[in-house]
Amino acid sequence: MAQTRQAAIGGIHEYPLRVAPGVSAMQIKAASLKAALDDAGLKWSDVDGLYDAGDGEGGGGLGLAAYLGLKPRVIDTTQVGGSSYEFHAAHALRDIAAGRVKVAVTTYGSTAASSRIAIGTGGRGGGGSWQTNMEGPYGSTLISNYAMVKQRHMFQYGTTNEQLAQISVATRKHAMRNPEAVKAMQDLQFVGVNEITVENVLESRMVASPLRLLECCMVSDGGGAAVFVAPEIARDLKKKPVWIIGSGEATKYRENGGDITTSAGAQSGPAAFAQAGVSPSEIDIAMIYDSFTITVATCLEDLGFCKKGEVGSFIGDGHLAFDQPGLTINTDGGGLSSNHPGMRGLFLLLEATRQLRGESTSQVNGAKLAVAHGNGGLLGGTHTGGTIVLAAD
Amino acid sequence: MASRPQPHFPEPDTKPFWDGAKEGELRYQVCPSCNAVNFTPTAHCQKCGGRDLAWKVSKGEGTVYTYSVVMQNRIPGFQELGAYAVAYVDLDEGFRMLTNVMVDGNPLELVKIGQRVRVDFEKQDSGEYPIPVFRPI
Ligand SMILES: [Zn+2]
Numbered sequence: 052m053a054q055t056r057q058a059a060i061g062g063i064h065e066y067p068l069r070v071a072p073g074v075s076a077m078q079i080k081a082a083s084l085k086a087a088l089d090d091a092g093l094k095w096s097d098v099d100g101l102y103d104a105g106d107g108e109g110g111g112g113l114g115l116a117a118y119l120g121l122k123p124r125v126i127d128t129t130q131v132g133g134s135s136y137e138f139h140a141a142h143a144l145r146d147i148a149a150g151r152v153k154v155a156v157t158t159y160g161s162t163a164a165s166s167r168i169a170i171g172t173g174g175r176g177g178g179g180s181w182q183t184n185m186e187g188p189y190g191s192t193l194i195s196n197y198a199m200v201k202q203r204h205m206f207q208y209g210t211t212n213e214q215l216a217q218i219s220v221a222t223r224k225h226a227m228r229n230p231e232a233v234k235a236m237q238d239l240q241f242v243g244v245n246e247i248t249v250e251n252v253l254e255s256r257m258v259a260s261p262l263r264l265l266e267c268c269m270v271s272d273g274g275g276a277a278v279f280v281a282p283e284i285a286r287d288l289k290k291k292p293v294w295i296i297g298s299g300e301a302t303k304y305r306e307n308g309g310d311i312t313t314s315a316g317a318q319s320g321p322a323a324f325a326q327a328g329v330s331p332s333e334i335d336i337a338m339i340y341d342s343f344t345i346t347v348a349t350c351l352e353d354l355g356f357c358k359k360g361e362v363g364s365f366i367g368d369g370h371l372a373f374d375q376p377g378l379t380i381n382t383d384g385g386g387l388s389s390n391h392p393g394m395r396g397l398f399l400l401l402e403a404t405r406q407l408r409g410e411s412t413s414q415v416n417g418a419k420l421a422v423a424h425g426n427g428g429l430l431g432g433t434h435t436g437g438t439i440v441l442a443a444d
Numbered sequence: 445m446a447s448r449p450q451p452h453f454p455e456p457d458t459k460p461f462w463d464g465a466k467e468g469e470l471r472y473q474v475c476p477s478c479n480a481v482n483f484t485p486t487a488h489c490q491k492c493g494g495r496d497l498a499w500k501v502s503k504g505e506g507t508v509y510t511y512s513v514v515m516q517n518r519i520p521g522f523q524e525l526g527a528y529a530v531a532y533v534d535l536d537e538g539f540r541m542l543t544n545v546m547v548d549g550n551p552l553e554l555v556k557i558g559q560r561v562r563v564d565f566e567k568q569d570s571g572e573y574p575i576p577v578f579r580p581i
Contacts, residue, residue, distance in 0.1 A: 184462070188448045
C-alpha cells in the first residue's frame with residue numbers, strides 16, 4: 052500500500068521542568084498548548100479538535116475544554132494509560148482524514164514528583180473491583196509486574212541482564228546530551244548525573260527482582276502538547292510537517308496459558324506498519340516506551356525489529372545509541388533518564404517529531420521514518436499498545 | 445499474624461471466590477457452553493459471553509509461571525514483610541492466578557520458575573477473609 056499524507060504533526064512542545072512545585076497539571080497543559088500552537092504558527096481559536104487522557108481534573112474533554120476556553124467540534128477522552136497519546140494521534144489521523152477537524156490537539160500535565168505519588172512501589176489498594184479484589188491482597192507493585200515479564204523472558208529465551216542493561220546505557224548517553232534531561236536528573240537528585248556502564252546498571256539496587264534501579268524510569272513532573280493538522284493547514288506552518296502515516300491500537304491482559312513475553316505491540320505494530328506501507332527494517336529511529344528495560348526489549352520484538360526471543364542478541368552490541376549504526380532508540384533520554392510523569396506516551400511523539408525535523412539533541416542524520424510505540428498499563432497484566440509511524444516531509 | 449489488604453465488598457464478580465476462601469476452597473469457573481476455564485472470576489464467560497458459569501474447586505496445586513521478589517514497596521501490610529515473592533501460578537486445572545509464593549528463607553534463592561506449589565489459606569488480622577497464597581510442595 053502506498054504511503055498517504057492525510058494528517059501531520061504541525062506543532063509540539065515539551066514542558067521543560069521535571070520538578071515544578073506550585074504549578075498544577077492543568078496549568079502545564081494550558082502552557083504547553085500555547086507553546087505548541089506558537090511552534091506551529093497557529094492561534095488558540097484555530098483548535099477544533101480536543102483529545103485528552105483525563106490527566107487533569109474535570110473529566111477529560113469535558114473539564115479541559117472549559118478550562119482552556121475552547122469549543123471543539125470533536126472531543127475524545129481516550130484514557131488507556133501511558134500509550135493514550137499514540138491513541139490520540141491515531142484518532143486524530145482518522146478524524147482529520149474524515150474531514151471532521153483541521154487542528155486537533157492533545158495535552159499532558161502531571162505533578163507526579165511534586166505530589167510524591169508512589170507510582171512504581173505503591174500497590175493496588177482501595178477497592179472493590181473485580182481486579183483489585185484479586186490483586187490487592189498480594190502486594191504486587193507496578194515494578195514487580197514488569198519484573199515478572201523480565202524474569203520469564205530471561206527464562207524462556209536466555210536473555211541476560213547485561214544485554215538488557217544496554218538499553219539503560221544508550222538512553223543515559225542520550226540524556227546527557229539533552230540539557231532538559233540533565234536538569235531533570237539534577238532536580239530529582241540522581242546519585243550520578245553522568246553516563247553509565249553496563250556494570251553500573253548491574254550493581255544498582257534491586258527494586259523488584261530481576262529489575263534493578265537503573266532499569267526503572269524516574270518519577271517526575273512534566274507535560275507537553277502536540278498539534279495535529281490537516282494537509283491544507285500543514286503546508287502553511289512555520290515548520291515542516293511530520294506526517295502520520297500509520298497507526299495501530301491493541302490491548303492485552305493476563306490470560307490462562309497466555310505468553311507474558313508478548314505484548315499488545317504484536318497486534319498494534321503490524322497494523323501500523325501495514326497502513327504506513329513500510330517495514331520495520333526501513334525505520335531510522337524508534338521511540339519505545341521505556342518505563343523499564345524489559346518494556347523496550349519486549350516491544351522491539353513485538354514491533355518486528357527482531358524475532359521474538361532474539362532481542363538480547365539484537366541489542367547486546369550496544370548499537371541503540373544515536374552515534375552507532377543500526378536502529379536508534381529514545382534520543383531524548385527516555386523515561387529512564389529524562390522524564391516520566393506517569394504517562395510518557397506524548398514524549399515519544401514529540402521526540403520522533405524533533406528527529407524528523409532535525410532538531411534532536413542526539414540527531415540521527417537523515418532520519419526519514421520513525422516509529423513511536425507506547426505501552427500503557429501493566430506489561431505483565433492489563434495493558435495497551437499504541438503504534439504510530441511517522442514520516443518526514 | 446499477617447495483615448494483608450482484604451477484598452472489598454459489595455463486589456459481585458469475586459464474592460463467591462472469597463466466600464470459598466473462607467471455606468478453605470480455591471474456586472474457579474468453567475463455562476458449559478464453550479468449556480473455557482474462566483479466571484479471574486466474572487459473572488460472564490470471557491470467551492463466549494455465556495452467563496451460566498459453573499463454580500469448581502481446584503485441587504490447589506500448580507506451577508510457578510513467573511515471579512518477582514519485591515525488595516521495595518510502600519504498601520500497608522507489606523512494608524513489614526521484608527522481601528516477598530509475587531508470582532503468577534498456573535493451576536493444574538488451567539487457570540493462572542496472581543499470588544505470592546511463600547518460602548522459609550530468602551525468596552531470591554528459593555523461588556523458581558517451574559516450581560511446583562500448593563495453596564495455603566493464610567489467616568489475616570486485617571479481616572475475615574484468609575488469603576490464598578502458595579508454598580513449594
Ligand atoms: Zn464460554
